[in-house]
Amino acid sequence: MSEQTNKKTATRLLLVAVAMFGFGYALVPLYDLLCDVTGINGKTQRADVSETKNQKIIFDRIVKVEFTTMVNTNLPWQFKALQKKISVHPGELTTVKFLARNISDEVITGQAVPSVAPSKAANHFKKIECFCFTQQVLQPGEEKEMAVQFVVDSKLAPEVDTITLAYTFFNSAKNIKPAKTDTGSTKNQSVAVVVNNSK
Amino acid sequence: MSEAAHHRPTGLSRWLFTTNHKDIGTMYLIFAFMMAIIGALMSLVIRAELFEPGLQLVDPNFFNQMTTVHALVMVFGFIMPAFVGLANWMIPMMIGAPDMALPRLNNWSFWLLPPAATLLIISLFVPGGGPAAGWTLYPPLSIQGGMGMDFTILTVHMLGISSILGSINIIATILNMRAPGMNLMKMPLFVWTWLITAFLLLASIPVFAGAVTMLLTDRHFGTQFFDAAGGGDPVLFQHIFWFFGHPEVYILVLPAFGVISQVIPTFARKPLFGYSSMVFATAAIAFLSFIVWAHHMYTVGMPMAGELFFMYATMLIAVPTGVKVFNWVATMWQGSMTFETPMLFAIATVFTFTMGGVTGLMLALTPVDFQYHDTYFVVAHFHYVIVGGSVLGLFTAVYYWLPKWTGHMYSEGIGKLHFWLTMIGINLTFFPQHFSGLAGMPRRIPDYALQFAEFNMWSTYGAFLAVFSQLIFFYLVWKTVKGGTKATDQVWEGAEGLEWTVPSPAPYHTFETPPKVS
Numbered sequence: 001m002s003e004q005t006n007k008k009t010a011t012r013l014l015l016v017a018v019a020m021f022g023f024g025y026a027l028v029p030l031y032d033l034l035c036d037v038t039g040i041n042g043k044t045q046r047a048d049v050s051e052t053k054n055q056k057i058i059f060d061r062i063v064k065v066e067f068t069t070m071v072n073t074n075l076p077w078q079f080k081a082l083q084k085k086i087s088v089h090p091g092e093l094t095t096v097k098f099l100a101r102n103i104s105d106e107v108i109t110g111q112a113v114p115s116v117a118p119s120k121a122a123n124h125f126k127k128i129e130c131f132c133f134t135q136q137v138l139q140p141g142e143e144k145e146m147a148v149q150f151v152v153d154s155k156l157a158p159e160v161d162t163i164t165l166a167y168t169f170f171n172s173a174k175n176i177k178p179a180k181t182d183t184g185s186t187k188n189q190s191v192a193v194v195v196n197n198s199k
Numbered sequence: 200m201s202e203a204a205h206h207r208p209t210g211l212s213r214w215l216f217t218t219n220h221k222d223i224g225t226m227y228l229i230f231a232f233m234m235a236i237i238g239a240l241m242s243l244v245i246r247a248e249l250f251e252p253g254l255q256l257v258d259p260n261f262f263n264q265m266t267t268v269h270a271l272v273m274v275f276g277f278i279m280p281a282f283v284g285l286a287n288w289m290i291p292m293m294i295g296a297p298d299m300a301l302p303r304l305n306n307w308s309f310w311l312l313p314p315a316a317t318l319l320i321i322s323l324f325v326p327g328g329g330p331a332a333g334w335t336l337y338p339p340l341s342i343q344g345g346m347g348m349d350f351t352i353l354t355v356h357m358l359g360i361s362s363i364l365g366s367i368n369i370i371a372t373i374l375n376m377r378a379p380g381m382n383l384m385k386m387p388l389f390v391w392t393w394l395i396t397a398f399l400l401l402a403s404i405p406v407f408a409g410a411v412t413m414l415l416t417d418r419h420f421g422t423q424f425f426d427a428a429g430g431g432d433p434v435l436f437q438h439i440f441w442f443f444g445h446p447e448v449y450i451l452v453l454p455a456f457g458v459i460s461q462v463i464p465t466f467a468r469k470p471l472f473g474y475s476s477m478v479f480a481t482a483a484i485a486f487l488s489f490i491v492w493a494h495h496m497y498t499v500g501m502p503m504a505g506e507l508f509f510m511y512a513t514m515l516i517a518v519p520t521g522v523k524v525f526n527w528v529a530t531m532w533q534g535s536m537t538f539e540t541p542m543l544f545a546i547a548t549v550f551t552f553t554m555g556g557v558t559g560l561m562l563a564l565t566p567v568d569f570q571y572h573d574t575y576f577v578v579a580h581f582h583y584v585i586v587g588g589s590v591l592g593l594f595t596a597v598y599y600w601l602p603k604w605t606g607h608m609y610s611e612g613i614g615k616l617h618f619w620l621t622m623i624g625i626n627l628t629f630f631p632q633h634f635s636g637l638a639g640m641p642r643r644i645p646d647y648a649l650q651f652a653e654f655n656m657w658s659t660y661g662a663f664l665a666v667f668s669q670l671i672f673f674y675l676v677w678k679t680v681k682g683g684t685k686a687t688d689q690v691w692e693g694a695e696g697l698e699w700t701v702p703s704p705a706p707y708h709t710f711e712t713p714p715k716v717s
Contacts, residue, residue: 005375006301006371006375006376007301009370009371009374010300010301010368010371011368013366013367013370013371013401014363014367016401017363017367017401017404020401020402020406021405021406021408021409022409022411024407024408024409024410025409025413027406027435027438027442028413028424028435031438035432038502038512072428085471111429113428113430118494119500120502137482151408168427170427170428171428172428172429191564196225
C-alpha cells in the first residue's frame with residue numbers, strides 16, 4: 001500500500017482528533033445553554049422591571065419562598081438572610097434583605113452565586129435586582145445590607161408550593177488556596193470524616 | 200526501501216530508533232508490565248492500610264494519592280499500553296501486512312510513554328504530594344491541589360497524544376494495509392475490536408485532553424470553567440470527564456473481547472459462533488458508550504427525564520454485551536475443548552466479566568444507585584470488569600501468543616498454577632467488597648467502621664495473593680523467553696489465521712510479500 005494513502009488517512013484522522021478536542025470546549029457553552037433553557041441547574045432568571053410590571057398578580061395562590069445562605073470556606077464573612085421565609089403571590093414584586101459582614105481585617109471582594117430548587121421552578125423565579133449581579137466589596141469589619149427584588153412568575157407549575165433560593169458567597173480573588181496542601185491540615189479533615197463514619 | 204527495511208540495528212539504538220512493529224510491541228508490553236508492578240504495589244499500600252480499622256500505616260492524604268495514582272497508572276500506564284502492544288505485535292501479522300502503516304509515528308507514540316509515566320511518579324515527591332482527587336480529578340479538589348496536580352495534567356496530555364497517535368496508526372494500518380483478499384468481514388475479531396477501539400480513542404481522548412486543559416487554565420490562567428465563584432460549574436467537569444470516561448472503559452475492555460474471540464474458537468476447535476453479530480455487537484457497544492455517561496453521576500441532581508434516559512440507555516448496553524457472551528458460550532457448545540492455560544484464562548474472563556456486567560446493571564438502576572454510589576460496591580464492580588475482563592484478557596493473550604513471539608512453549612504446569620492462584624487472589628480481593636459496599640462502606644477513605652473489618656481482611660489477603668502470584672507469571676515468561684520446547688508454526692492444534700502461518704518465533708520481518716487470502 002502506498003505511503004501516500006497512509007498519510008492521507010492519518011491526516012484525516014488527526015483532523016477528527018482536533019475536532020473532538022474542540023468539541024470538548026464546545027460542551028461548555030452547550031451545557032450553559034441547556035441549563036438556561038431548561039433551568040435544570042437551578043440557575044435563576046434575570047428580568048427587567050418592565051417585564052414584570054404588567055404581570056397579573058394571582059391573589060388566590062400563595063407560594064412560600066425560603067432562603068438559605070452559605071459562605072465558602074475561603075471567605076471570612078458572615079452572611080445571613082434577614083428573613084428565613086416569606087409567602088408571596090405569583091406576579092407580586094417582593095423585596096427581601098440579606099446581611100453580610102466582613103469579619104477579617106482585610107478588604108475583600110465577594111461574589112454570591114444563587115441556585116433555586118426545585119429545578120422546575122428555576123425558570124419562573126425572576127430577579128429584577130440582586131446583590132449577586134455584581135461583586136460586593138466589604139471593608140474590614142464592614143456590615144452591609146443587600147437587597148433582592150424578585151417576582152415569582154405566574155406560569156409556575158401548580159404543584160410547586162415552596163421554592164428555595166440558596167446563595168453561596170465566594171471569595172472572588174483568584175488563586176486562593178484553602179488550607180495549604182501540607183499534609184497536616186488534610187489529615188485533620190480526613191480524621192473528621194473518619195470519626196463521622198464510625199459512629 | 201528494501202535495504203533500509205532489512206537494516207537491523209543492535210544495542211540501545213535498536214530500541215530507541217526502531218520502527219519495527221514487533222520491537223515496538225515488545226517495548227509496549229514490557230513498559231506495561233513495569234507499570235503494572237508499580238500500580239500493584241500502590242494497591243498493596245491501600246489494602247495494607249485497610250487490613251484493619253483505624254489509621255495504621257500511611258496518613259490519609261498519602262492514602263488518597265495512592266488511590267488516585269494507582270488508578271491512573273493502571274488505566275493509562277498498564278492496560279492501555281499493554282493492548283496497544285498487542286495490537287502492534289499482532290495486527291500486522293493477522294492481516295498480512297509487513298508493518299504498521301506509519302512506523303516512525305509508532306516509535307514516537309511509544310517513546311512518549313516513559314517520560315509521561317516518570318512525570319506522574321515524580322508528582323508523588325513534590326511539595327504537597329501527588330494528585331489526591333481520585334482518578335476522576337473532580338474539581339474543586341483538583342483545582343485546589345498542589346503542583347502534583349499540574350504534573351498529572353501534563354502526564355495526561357502526553358499519554359493522550361500517545362494514544363491518539365497510536366490509534367491513528369492502527370486505523371490506517373487496518374484500513375490500508377490488509378493483504379489482498381482480506382476484506383473487512385474476513386478480519387480476525389481481535390483486529391475488528393481494535394479498529395473500533397481506535398475510533399473510540401480518537402473520539403474520546405481529545406475531549407479528556409480538553410477537560411484537563413480547562414483544569415490547568417482554571418488553576419493558573421484565570422479562567423473560570425469549573426469555579427463556582429467565577430460563574431463556572433464543577434458539575435460541568437463531571438459531564439465532560441464522563442463523556443470521555445465511559446467510552447474509556449470500553450477502550451479498556453473491547454480489545455480483551457477480541458482476544459477471547461480468538462482463543463475460544465482455537466481451543467473449542469470450532470469456528471467462532473456468530474462472527475458478524477460479534478462485529479455489530481462491538482460497534483453497538485461503542486456507539487452506546489457515548490450516550491450513557493451521566494450514569495456515573497445520578498446523584499448530582501439531574502432532572503428525572505435525564506436520569507430515566509441514562510438509565511435506559513445504560514441498560515441497553517447489556518443487549519450487545521449479552522450477544523457476545525452467548526456467542527462465546529455457543530462457540531464452546533459441543534466443541535472438542537481442551538483446557539490449556541490460555542483457554543482457562545479465556546473462560547475465566549467470560550465468567551468474571553459477566554459478573555462485573557451484572558453488578559453494572561444493578562448500578563445502572565437510578566433508584567438503587569443512590570445507595571451504591573461511591574461505596575465499595577462500585578469498587579467491586581469495576582474491578583470485576585477491569586481486572587476480570589481486561590487484565591485476564593491480557594493474560595489470555597500473552598499465554599496464547601507467547602509461543603509465537605518466543606518460539607518456545609511455556610510450562611503448562613506453571614501456567615496453570617499462575618492461573619489458579621490469580622483467580623483465587625482476585626476473587627478473594629473483590630468479592631467481599633460487594634458486601635461491604637452494600638452495607639455502606641464508602642470508597643476512597645483510609646478508615647472504616649468496625650463491622651467491615653472481616654470483609655476488608657479477606658480483601659487484603661486476596662490482594663497480596665493476587666499480586667505476589669504475578670511473580671510466577673514473570674518467572675514463566677522469563678523462562679520461556681530463555682528457552683524451552685520448540686513451538687511449531689501453528690502452535691495450537693485448532694489455531695487458524697495468518698499469524699500461525701509464519702515460523703515460530705515470528706521472524707523480524709513478516710509478510711514482505713503479501714499473502715493470498717482466499
